Amino acid sequence: MTIRVTPTISIDESEIQERFIRASGPGGQNVNKVATAVQLRFNVAASPSLARDVRERLVKLAGRRMTEKGILLIEARRFRTQEKNRQDAVDRLTRLIQRAAEKPKPRRKTRPTMASKKRRLNTKHRRGETKRMRRPISPGGD
Secondary structure, eight states: OEEEOSSSOEEEGGGEEEEEEOOOSSOTTHHHHOOOEEEEEEESTTOTTSOHHHHHHHHHHHGGGBOTTSEEEEEEOSSSSHHHHHHHHHHHHHHHHHHHHSOOOOOOOOOOOHHHHHHHHHHHHHHHHHHHHHSOOOTTOO
16 A cells, blocks of 8 residues: 655555554553554655655754664654554654655845845944944043
């Protein structure tokens, strides 16, 4: 089965490894017995589903969740059931990949207008004048 991320990107479920671990937090007696938290692993470096530019942006977005070997780790422990946590982890992975798939808008260089330059210099001049007026008057003059 495949997970549809964007119209152009879909990930095969065989690329994702899931491990169920015991979760801390709510759950009563269940919390000590049942492994409901999900640890999802996705090998970004070896994934054939991702383009190179998407992969690079995903590595930057993932931050500390990425291992040195290029594996993305997502832990989901919000819910009390394995299935809900599993779905939450997959949803978080897809949202992260969707954000990485968006091409950043290129920055267009702009220059300050002449009026803004004049306002800036005028403000600097007024501030300097204020400071000059605060100085003690020296006997010899400036």
